[in-house]
Amino acid sequence: MKNTRIPDETIRRLPLYLRGLQFFADQELTNVSSEKLADFLHISAALIRKDFCYFGDFGTRGVGYDVQTLVKQIREILKLSTPRKAILVGAGNLGRALLAYPGFAAYGFEIVAAYDSDPEKIGTKINQTLILDIKTLSKLKRDGIGLAIIAVPAEVAQSVADLIIKSGIRGILNFAPTYLSVPKRVKVISIDIAIELGRLPYYLESE
Amino acid sequence: MKNTRIPDETIRRLPLYLRGLQFFADQELTNVSSEKLADFLHISAALIRKDFCYFGDFGTRGVGYDVQTLVKQIREILKLSTPRKAILVGAGNLGRALLAYPGFAAYGFEIVAAYDSDPEKIGTKINQTLILDIKTLSKLKRDGIGLAIIAVPAEVAQSVADLIIKSGIRGILNFAPTYLSVPKRVKVISIDIAIELGRLPYYLESE
DNA sequence: CCTTAGCTGTGCAAAATATCACAAGTATTT
DNA sequence: AAATACTTGTGATATTTTGCACAGCTAAGG
Numbered sequence: 001m002k003n004t005r006i007p008d009e010t011i012r013r014l015p016l017y018l019r020g021l022q023f024f025a026d027q028e029l030t031n032v033s034s035e036k037l038a039d040f041l042h043i044s045a046a047l048i049r050k051d052f053c054y055f056g057d058f059g060t061r062g063v064g065y066d067v068q069t070l071v072k073q074i075r076e077i078l079k080l081s082t083p084r085k086a087i088l089v090g091a092g093n094l095g096r097a098l099l100a101y102p103g104f105a106a107y108g109f110e111i112v113a114a115y116d117s118d119p120e121k122i123g124t125k126i127n128q129t130l131i132l133d134i135k136t137l138s139k140l141k142r143d144g145i146g147l148a149i150i151a152v153p154a155e156v157a158q159s160v161a162d163l164i165i166k167s168g169i170r171g172i173l174n175f176a177p178t179y180l181s182v183p184k185r186v187k188v189i190s191i192d193i194a195i196e197l198g199r200l201p202y203y204l205e206s207e
Numbered sequence: 208m209k210n211t212r213i214p215d216e217t218i219r220r221l222p223l224y225l226r227g228l229q230f231f232a233d234q235e236l237t238n239v240s241s242e243k244l245a246d247f248l249h250i251s252a253a254l255i256r257k258d259f260c261y262f263g264d265f266g267t268r269g270v271g272y273d274v275q276t277l278v279k280q281i282r283e284i285l286k287l288s289t290p291r292k293a294i295l296v297g298a299g300n301l302g303r304a305l306l307a308y309p310g311f312a313a314y315g316f317e318i319v320a321a322y323d324s325d326p327e328k329i330g331t332k333i334n335q336t337l338i339l340d341i342k343t344l345s346k347l348k349r350d351g352i353g354l355a356i357i358a359v360p361a362e363v364a365q366s367v368a369d370l371i372i373k374s375g376i377r378g379i380l381n382f383a384p385t386y387l388s389v390p391k392r393v394k395v396i397s398i399d400i401a402i403e404l405g406r407l408p409y410y411l412e413s414e
Numbered sequence: 415c416c417t418t419a420g421c422t423g424t425g426c427a428a429a430a431t432a433t434c435a436c437a438a439g440t441a442t443t444t
Numbered sequence: 445a446a447a448t449a450c451t452t453g454t455g456a457t458a459t460t461t462t463g464c465a466c467a468g469c470t471a472a473g474g
Contacts, residue, residue: 015405062470187410198222269440
C-alpha cells in the first residue's frame with residue numbers, strides 16, 4: 001500500500017485523528033481501535049484504517065493502535081515535529097483573535113511577529129506581540145520564518161502574498177476571501193468563513 | 208438534469224460563484240461566460256456549467272449568463288433571499304471578531320444577540336451588541352431566530368448546542384473543534400482552524 | 415495447545431465527483 | 445442568408461474517494 005498516491009482527503013483527516021487520539025490520551029488510554037476512534041470522530045472505521053495504511057503498518061492485528069506511537073507517526077507525516085515560526089499579517093479583528101488562538105502552539109507554530117499597515121496599530125502590542133509596519137517586512141527566511149497567516153481584506157491579500165513570498169514565506173494560511181496566485185513551491189490553505197456561512201440556509205428545513 | 212441529486216460539492220461552490228459574480232457586477236458587466244467566471248475563481252468552466260445546470264437553464268447559448276439574474280437565482284437556491292436572525296454564543300477572542308465581521312450582512316444575517324457565561328463580559332457591549340448571560344437563553348424561535356454561531360471552547364460546545372437547539376435554533380455555524388451531535392432537523396457546518404493549520408506543513412517542500 | 419473473539423490491512427466494488435467533448439442554440443459579419 | 449465565431453447544457457467517460465468484506469495476525473481462556 002505504501003506506494004500508492006495519498007489522497008488529499010486523507011491528509012485533511014490526519015489532524016482530526018490527532019485530536020481524537022489526544023482525547024484518548026487524556027483518558028490515560030494507551031491503546032485504541034479504529035472503531036473507538038471512529039465512534040469519537042464520527043467517521044467510518046474502515047476509512048481510518050485505510051488512511052493509516054497508506055503510510056505503513058501502524059497497528060497490531062487483534063489489538064489496535066498504540067496511542068502515543070500513532071500520535072508520533074501522524075505528527076511525523078504532517079511534519080509537525082519541527083517547530084515553525086510564523087508571522088501574522090493583518091491585525092484587524094480576526095487577526096487579533098488569531099494572535100490569542102491557542103491552537104497554533106499545539107502544532108508547534110510560534111507567531112513571532114505581526115504586521116499591519118494602519119499607523120494607529122503599528123507599535124502597539126497585542127498578546128505580547130508587537131505590531132510592526134508592513135513596509136518593514138523583508139528577508140523573513142533569514143530568521144527562519146516560513147509560514148504566514150493572512151488576515152487582511154481581500155483587496156490587498158494578493159499584494160501581501162506577493163510581498164511575503166518574496167521575503168521567503170513558503171506556506172500561507174489565508175483568511176481573505178479571494179484566490180491567491182502563488183508559485184508552485186508555495187502552499188496556500190484558505191479558510192473562508194463567508195463561503196461556509198453562505199451555504200448554511202440551504203440546508204434549513206423550510207417549515 | 209433537474210431531477211438528479213445535487214452534489215454537496217456543488218452547493219459548497221455556490222457561495223463562491225456569488226463572490227465571483229459580485230466581482231463582475233462591480234465592474235458594471237451585465238453578462239459573463241462560464242469561462243470568465245472560471246478564470247476568476249480558478250476552477251474549470253465545465254464544472255461551473257454543470258453546477259448551474261442542476262438547477263435549470265440559467266444561461267443563453269452563444270451568449271453566457273446575465274450577472275444579475277444569476278445572482279438572484281443562486282441566492283434563491285441558497286435561501287439567502289430572506290433575512291435571518293442569528294445569535295452568537297461565546298464572546299471570547301474569536302466571538303468578538305465575528306461580531307465585527309461584515310460578511311454576515313452580505314448574506315442577510317443579522318446577529319441580534321451575543322451570549323457568554325463570563326460575569327465579566329455579561330452586560331458589556333461589543334460592536335453595539337450587548338453580551339447577555341447564557342442562562343437567559345431560551346425560546347429564541349419565538350423571536351424568529353433560527354441560526355447560531357458557536358464560538359465557545361470544545362468542552363462546552365455540545366451542551367451549548369443542546370441548549371440552543373432546545374430554544375429553537377435549526378442551523379449552527381460551529382467554530383469549536385469538536386463533533387456536535389444534533390437531531391436530523393438541525394444542520395451543523397463546522398469551521399475548524401486547527402485542522403486546516405495542521406496540514407499546512409505537510410505540503411511544505413523540505414529544502 | 416486449541417478454540418474463540420477481536421482487530422488490522424487491503425483488494426475489490428460502489429459511490430461521488432470532475433472532466434471531456436460535442437450537439438444545439440445565439441449573435442455577428444459578410 | 446450563409447458562414448463564422450461563441451457559448452451553453454449535458455451524456456459519456458475518467459478520476460477520486462469511500463465502503464465492504466474477509467484473510468491473516470494477536471491475545472486470552474480453558
